[in-house]
Amino acid sequence: MIWLRSLVFNLLFFGITAVVGIIAIPTLLLPSGAALRVTRLWAQLVILALRISVGVRVEVRGWENLPPGGVVIAAKHQSAFDTIIWLSLLEKPAYVMKKELLAIPVYGWHARNAGMIPVDREGGGPALRGMLRAATAAVAAGAQVVIFPEGTRTPVGQRVAYQPGVVAIAAGTGAPVVPVATDSGRVWGRRHFLKRPGVIRIAILPPLPAGLNRARMLESLQSQIEETTDRLMAEPQFG
Known part of the structure; x- marks a missing residue:
């Protein structure tokens, strides 16, 4: 039954993506607000x-x-779900995403027009400066910059060192940094076809204190997100 329900979801997912993406192509000629909608x-x-x-x-x-x-x-990143949910929850999201994703036809066009922030992981200093300029402009426009500091989806139960890009953005923009934990991987696993019924919990934590140096900020960010994620994972999957 889970296999069949997962198949139905995947068919719906690709169908929705294709239909909305094609119908929305004319919005590429309009301001970014149309692409965000x-x-x-x-x-x-x-x-x-x-x-x-x-x-x-x-x-x-x-x-x-x-x-x-x-x-x-x-935000904690356990699942592809995490890259979708903030688009539905936030008024003006601006994701920090791999530059390669913007090269995908239709998807990349909409992402670029909606104000997403590309990052070239191999681009060195110039790429970092470009990302910071884009993030600074987004924050100045009142956007919520979404970044996954792990740098990739992390399987449930595993931990990786957080990447310093998030503290560079925080320092460059002066914006509050809000940690977010989730247990999404229990329902939608990393690179898993099967999607399991249950509750995905997202915990938005208080902003980090102002004035932290970069090392302390990264350490505090990781400890808060990981400890809260562990608590979410310990809760019953149905609630």
Whole structure:
């Protein structure tokens, strides 16, 4: 049954992506606000399909911890779900994403037009400066910059060293840094076809204190996210 429900979801996912992506091509000629509305619609439809086909509910805790205006959201990354959900939740998201993703036809066009922030991992100093300029402009425009400090999806139960890009963005923009934990990998595993019914919990934590040096910020960010993720993982999957 889980296999069949997962198949239904995947068919819906690719169908929604194709239809919305093609229909929305004319918005590429419009300002970025139109592209953001399209990506939000796409994400909301995917989350709805996940609930209907598989039986997944999403529970967000700590909304009161998210300051208004420009902010940096440093989010745990266990699943592809994490790259979708913030598009549906935030008013003005700007993801930090691999430059290669922007080369994907249709998807990349919309992502670029919606103001996503490309990063070239092999580009060295010039690439980092370009990312910081884009992030600074996004924060100044009131966007919520979403970055996954692990740098890649991390399987449930594993830990990796956090990448310093998040503290570079924090220092360059002066924006509050908000840690976010999740247990999404229990439902939607890393590179897994099967999607399991249950509750995906997202915990938005208080912003990190101002004035931390880079090493202390990265250490505090990782400890808060990982410890909260462990607590979420210990909760019953259904609730």
